[in-house]
Amino acid sequence: MSLTEAFRQRTAPQLQLGNRFRALPRPAKWSLSALLIAALYLTPYWPDVPVLGWIINTPGTSFENVLTDQIMMFILVALGLNVVVGFAGLLDLGYVGFYAVGAYTTAVVTSGQFTLPWIAALPLSVIMAMIAGVILGTPTLRLRGDYLAIVTLGFGEIIRITANNSDWLGGPRGISKIARPPSIGPLQFGVLNAKPYWYLGFTVILIVIFVLTRLENSRVGRAWAAVREDEDAAELMGVDTFKFKLWAFAIGAAIGGIAGSLYASKVGFINPDNFQLQLSILFLAAVVLGGTGSMYGVIMGGFLVAWIPERFRGFATRRYFVFGVVLVLVMVFRPQGIIPRRGAAAGIAKKGESDV
Amino acid sequence: MSEVLLSVDQVTMQFGGVTALDNVSLHINKGEILGLIGPNGAGKTTCFNVITGVYAPTSGTVTFDDKSLLGLKRFQITKRGIARTFQNIRLFPDMSAVENVMVGVDAHSKTSVVGAILGIPRSRREESESRERAHELLKFIGIDEYAEVAARNLPYGHQRRLEIARALGTNPKLLCLDEPAAGFNPAEKQELNELILNIRNQGYTVLLIEHDMNVVMKISDRIAVLDFGRKIAEGLPHEIRDNPDVIAAYLGVPDDAA
Numbered sequence: 001m002s003l004t005e006a007f008r009q010r011t012a013p014q015l016q017l018g019n020r021f022r023a024l025p026r027p028a029k030w031s032l033s034a035l036l037i038a039a040l041y042l043t044p045y046w047p048d049v050p051v052l053g054w055i056i057n058t059p060g061t062s063f064e065n066v067l068t069d070q071i072m073m074f075i076l077v078a079l080g081l082n083v084v085v086g087f088a089g090l091l092d093l094g095y096v097g098f099y100a101v102g103a104y105t106t107a108v109v110t111s112g113q114f115t116l117p118w119i120a121a122l123p124l125s126v127i128m129a130m131i132a133g134v135i136l137g138t139p140t141l142r143l144r145g146d147y148l149a150i151v152t153l154g155f156g157e158i159i160r161i162t163a164n165n166s167d168w169l170g171g172p173r174g175i176s177k178i179a180r181p182p183s184i185g186p187l188q189f190g191v192l193n194a195k196p197y198w199y200l201g202f203t204v205i206l207i208v209i210f211v212l213t214r215l216e217n218s219r220v221g222r223a224w225a226a227v228r229e230d231e232d233a234a235e236l237m238g239v240d241t242f243k244f245k246l247w248a249f250a251i252g253a254a255i256g257g258i259a260g261s262l263y264a265s266k267v268g269f270i271n272p273d274n275f276q277l278q279l280s281i282l283f284l285a286a287v288v289l290g291g292t293g294s295m296y297g298v299i300m301g302g303f304l305v306a307w308i309p310e311r312f313r314g315f316a317t318r319r320y321f322v323f324g325v326v327l328v329l330v331m332v333f334r335p336q337g338i339i340p341r342r343g344a345a346a347g348i349a350k351k352g353e354s355d356v
Numbered sequence: 357m358s359e360v361l362l363s364v365d366q367v368t369m370q371f372g373g374v375t376a377l378d379n380v381s382l383h384i385n386k387g388e389i390l391g392l393i394g395p396n397g398a399g400k401t402t403c404f405n406v407i408t409g410v411y412a413p414t415s416g417t418v419t420f421d422d423k424s425l426l427g428l429k430r431f432q433i434t435k436r437g438i439a440r441t442f443q444n445i446r447l448f449p450d451m452s453a454v455e456n457v458m459v460g461v462d463a464h465s466k467t468s469v470v471g472a473i474l475g476i477p478r479s480r481r482e483e484s485e486s487r488e489r490a491h492e493l494l495k496f497i498g499i500d501e502y503a504e505v506a507a508r509n510l511p512y513g514h515q516r517r518l519e520i521a522r523a524l525g526t527n528p529k530l531l532c533l534d535e536p537a538a539g540f541n542p543a544e545k546q547e548l549n550e551l552i553l554n555i556r557n558q559g560y561t562v563l564l565i566e567h568d569m570n571v572v573m574k575i576s577d578r579i580a581v582l583d584f585g586r587k588i589a590e591g592l593p594h595e596i597r598d599n600p601d602v603i604a605a606y607l608g609v610p611d612d613a614a
Contacts, residue, residue: 211473218472218483219462222451226459229448236408238434238463238526247469341450 041202043067044195058310064194068266070306072201073099073259078286078302079208079295080255085284086293086341087221088248089228090141091149094156095283098253100275101125101132101159102260104169107270110179118179122261129257130250132159137249141242144231156280164272174271178264197266204262205299208255212295215251224248228293289330291337300338358385361561362407362438362530367416369402369585376402377413378585384530389552389562391576391593393569395605398582400565401443404532407563408440409433421529434463437529441519441536443565449508453499453518456507457490460525493521497551513544517551524555531555532563537571549575573597581605 021029044064047057058066077099084092105125109116116124140151163169180189187196215221223244226234235241264270282305290301308326312319330338362384369377377399384390392400405411407418409430418425425433439460448456465486471479494500497517502510507518516536523531533552537545545568552575556562566572572579572593579596581589583605589596596602 214473214475215469218479219465219467219486220469220472222455222459222462225451225455226448229450230446232410233442233446233448234459235430236410236434236440237460237522238431239459240429240431251469 037206041199043202044198056307056311058307058313060313061310062194064198066307066310068194068197068201069263070310071303072198072205073263074283074286074302074306075205075299076201076208076259076262076302077256077283078290078298078305079205079212080252080259081283082252082287082293082295082298083212083215083224083255084248084252085287086298087216087224087228088245089224090245090248091145092152092249092252093149093280093284094136094152094154094159095252095256096275096277096280097136097152097156097159098129098132098256099260099263099279099283100156100163101253102129102257103264103270103274104163104175104260105129105257106261106264107175107178108169110265111175111177115179118181118265121179121265122258125261126254126257129253129260132257133250133253134246136253137246141245141249153277153280156275156277160272160275160277163275170271172272174269174274176269178268178270180265180268191268194266197262201262204258208258209295209299216295220244220247285327289327289337291339291341293341294337294339297337297339297341304338358387360384361386362418362420362563364403364407365417365419367403367406367413367418369399369406369411370414376585377406379416380582380585380587381416382580382587382590384561384563386529386561387556387559388577389556389564389575391572391579392563392565392582393567393572393579393596394582397584399585400582401534402585403582404440404534404563404565407532408438431463434526434528437527438532439523439526439528439530440532441516441523441534443534443538445512445515445519447507447515447518447522450506452504452506453494453510453514453521454487454490454503456518457493457521457525458486460522461486461489461493461527463526490521490525493524494518496524496554497521512539516540516548520551520555524560528560530561530563532565534565535567536564537566537568542570545571 021032024032044067047053047063057063077095080098081092081095084090084095102125105128106121108114109124110118110121136152136155140148143151164172169175181200183189187199189196223234223239226237226239227241227244231241286301286305287298288301289304290299291297304326308323309319312322315322334340360383364380364382367377367380368375380399380403382390392403394400402411406413407425409425409428412426420436420438423436425436428436448459451459465482467479467482491500491503494503497520499510499514499517499521502514507515510518520533520536536552537548540548549571552562552564564572564576576593578591579593580587581596581599581602588601588605589599591599
């Protein structure tokens with residue numbers, strides 16, 4: 001037993017925070033989690049807190065809007081893309097496509113000819129995104145690595161260009177008057193107050209985390225990890241690799257669809273320029289920066305990728321330079337991301353010794 | 357004559373102009389250890405790959421438990437009851453030892469995405485059974501104390517053993533071991549011999565590819581010899597030892613016998 005302990009100590013020092021949390025008695029765990037969740041629900045008020053406020057506030061733009069239009073979306077999208085890239089190890093460069101499918105579905109069915117209520121548009125968007133995931137995945141998941149990346153890259157562009165050239169999708173002018181979520185009592189989903197969107201979005205994020213944790217710690221998560229580590233060996237150990245890869249695509253797409261739908265109903269107007277290739281790259285940057293395969297890592301990554309350019313808006317056109325510097329620093333000092341997934345952390349620490 | 361578990365009939369495997377297997381036939385009886393030997397490049401691993409569905413043979417048939425395996429996907433063959441290890445270790449390096457074995461055990465799990473999300477009783481039960489079974493197997497091969505260590509951090513010998521445990525996890529009728537003793541010192545080989553005999557005594561049938569004559573001669577019930585893709589001999593270990601063709605093809609070449 002002590003030998004195992006010694007291994008853990010040596011290989012994964014950065015995980016001690018998580019381990020310490022897991023070691024706490026159940027009531028302590030629950031109250032700590034509850035506190036953290038409460039604090040996160042109150043994120044829109046953070047700029048009013050003395051020191052924290054100075055750090056987090058975004059000069060020149062309303063933090064509330066950055067939180068709901070950027071940070072919230074990036075966190076959701078990072079969680080979804082992480083299923084594909086982090087859990088199953090499939091490089092997807094066209095993830096913005098699913099985000100667009102979700103956004104356009106909500107836009108089309110709630111404005112103009114159709115006027116479905118928002119509450120019906122959201123699940124419809126998720127289903128459409130999932131279908132898009134399956135349609136894209138069925139032929140392409142026979143490819144691996146770089147080839148898959150190239151095909152998915154094309155998919156993202158197809159969606160955007162199709163939207164640009166289809167009149168019923170608004171063409172280059174896009175779609176406006178997208179339905180907002182229904183207001184309930186004090187939660188007024190309007191233009192002036194962005195806070196309710198955060199309460200809604202954060203709730204969705206919590207649900208997504210719950211679902212993904214269940215999946216990750218089940219047979220499904222293990223099958224994904226096995227495919228990621230060694231696809232051939234996985235199949236020879238009885239994993240139906242194609243089925244599980246397709247599931248990863250579908251679930252990732254569904255989460256992208258949720259994010260797109262929420263985005264569309266928050267901003268009320270979308271056009272094809274909202275879904276450029278650059279966004280796919282930034283989504284992937286969020287996942288890699290935070291820690292591929294680590295859910296709390298990619299949440300952090302999603303936050304940073306959305307927040308840094310806004311925080312450093314004072315640098316004007318050079319704000320992406322700041323962003324680039326941060327990316328490079330993380331890649332040099334923490335190549336597995338800010339919060340690496342468990343196995344990956346151990347791997348880095350021992351690499352030199354084990355790869356003889 | 358005991359019951360035949362697997363039979364390979366007149367299998368030919370061509371890669372372009374290269375014939376890796378030329379009309380090879382062999383069979384494995386239930387409960388025996390069949391050694392498959394031959395010089396480098398003789399087609400041993402190709403033979404494994406045909407049996408486990410990695411390659412579809414150019415011609416010939418593979419029958420397992422009285423049913424043809426041709427046309428089945430690899431994971432389906434595994435579910436039918438054939439599991440293997442790899443010549444070059446192919447564990448899931450970032451996963452812990454116990455998770456590696458659990459992937460194998462999961463082969464017969466019915467849990468899928470919906471069940472896992474909802475946490476239905478069957479999924480929970482399968483999950484805990486899977487973990488329990490994995491620990492049992494780790495104990496059986498003697499590395500349960502490393503259960504939570506990432507596979508890549510295990511010592512080499514333990515990695516080889518872990519591959520065997522992972523294969524046993526799929527609850528196979530036939531266990532195919534591809535050079536399990538590669539890189540072992542004599543003491544470790546001795547331990548491995550005992551482990552393989554132990555596995556056989558648990559009721560598994562074993563197909564063993566091995567270069568090391570000490571290992572093969574000691575534990576095999578029968579031996580088949582491949583050379584240049586052809587089967588040149590088959591028989592009891594002492595018959596093979598004295599077979600002039602085998603000596604010429606294999607034992608006579610010092611580089612390979614090492």
